[in-house]
Amino acid sequence: MAGVSATTASRVLSGSDHPVAAEVRRRVLEAARELDFTPNAYARGLSKGEFRIIGLVIPDILDPYFVEIARGVEDLASAEGYLVVLCNTDRQAAKERKYVEELRAMRAGVVLTGGGIDREAHLADLVSHPAPIVVIGRHELPFSSVQIDNVQGAIDATEHLIRLGHRRIAFLSGPLTSATAADRWEGFRRAMSHYGLPVDPDLVVESDFSTGGGARGLQTLAKVDPLPTALFAANDHMAIGAIREARRLGIEIPGRLSVVGFNDIASACEVDPPLSTIHLPLREIGRMAGDLLLRQIKNGRQPAAALTVRGELVVRGSTRELA
Numbered sequence: 001m002a003g004v005s006a007t008t009a010s011r012v013l014s015g016s017d018h019p020v021a022a023e024v025r026r027r028v029l030e031a032a033r034e035l036d037f038t039p040n041a042y043a044r045g046l047s048k049g050e051f052r053i054i055g056l057v058i059p060d061i062l063d064p065y066f067v068e069i070a071r072g073v074e075d076l077a078s079a080e081g082y083l084v085v086l087c088n089t090d091r092q093a094a095k096e097r098k099y100v101e102e103l104r105a106m107r108a109g110v111v112l113t114g115g116g117i118d119r120e121a122h123l124a125d126l127v128s129h130p131a132p133i134v135v136i137g138r139h140e141l142p143f144s145s146v147q148i149d150n151v152q153g154a155i156d157a158t159e160h161l162i163r164l165g166h167r168r169i170a171f172l173s174g175p176l177t178s179a180t181a182a183d184r185w186e187g188f189r190r191a192m193s194h195y196g197l198p199v200d201p202d203l204v205v206e207s208d209f210s211t212g213g214g215a216r217g218l219q220t221l222a223k224v225d226p227l228p229t230a231l232f233a234a235n236d237h238m239a240i241g242a243i244r245e246a247r248r249l250g251i252e253i254p255g256r257l258s259v260v261g262f263n264d265i266a267s268a269c270e271v272d273p274p275l276s277t278i279h280l281p282l283r284e285i286g287r288m289a290g291d292l293l294l295r296q297i298k299n300g301r302q303p304a305a306a307l308t309v310r311g312e313l314v315v316r317g318s319t320r321e322l323a
Contacts, residue, residue: 096123171232231258253318
């Protein structure tokens with residue numbers, strides 16, 4: 001339409017500093033407007049060997065924990081002109097693998113969230129991924145990471161209950177194939193051991209990090225005689241599910257059962273009573289991961305670096321001193 005070669009049109013539309021006559025430039029831009037032309041970013045990436053795309057791989061988009069992290073990554077990436085592609089795996093290995101292969105084909109940088117101890121095999125070939133990768137959580141993968149001190153956070157949560165006078169303390173765990181759940185379980189055990197308290201196997205329930213899992217866990221614990229006086233749930237979803245189920249069963253919170261969670265998601269303040277929990281700066285964690293990734297995209301892969309974030313105990317109405 002402009003009456004020029006594809007090369008000349010490309011030079012105008014790409015902003016190349018190659019000299020193009022003003023009249024020619026005008027005709028190309030006018031033709032582009034008439035045709036409503038949009039440059040093919042994928043084709044341009046192929047020609048330049050680069051793509052301004054970040055793949056954010058998360059286990060569950062419905063989980064506010066990951067929503068806040070995703071927001072932090074997106075805030076930073078969009079400000080730097082990168083497109084964030086969200087890949088929700090539903091905690092399924094096959095789905096995660098498929099997304100990783102597609103991101104590899106796009107040569108996209110990757111932020112991989114959700115710690116795992118059963119994912120290393122199907123993610124092993126990420127070592128040869130053509131673009132930088134940053135991990136949020138504990139992995140054996142040789143990439144830079146933002147790690148949460150889940151062990152210390154669990155110690156702090158458990159010590160809070162012990163200092164309130166509780167001795168029969170239950171632990172509601174996430175799936176122990178998750179590094180996050182395994183580390184929080186380890187922190188619980190260390191705190192109990194430090195204070196010379198036994199861990200009663202009947203008071204340890206493995207669940208699935210969901211509110212439904214918390215409710216089912218509370219149902220199991222309610223059958224134990226005597227009932228524990230306190231419960232540490234390995235995330236807020238389970239803690240909230242346990243509180244709601246306790247109310248249904250007529251178990252007063254915190255009168256008969258003190259409950260503490262982990263993560264401090266937004267709904268932790270909205271449940272009745274408000275949840276005592278370990279606060280994590282989730283959006284900032286996402287920004288930290290995004291910053292690590294963009295630094296590597298711009299400067300080339302660097303030796304793996306690990307940033308560690310420690311949570312902070314927030315005391316609300318779901319815990320109280322044992323009478």
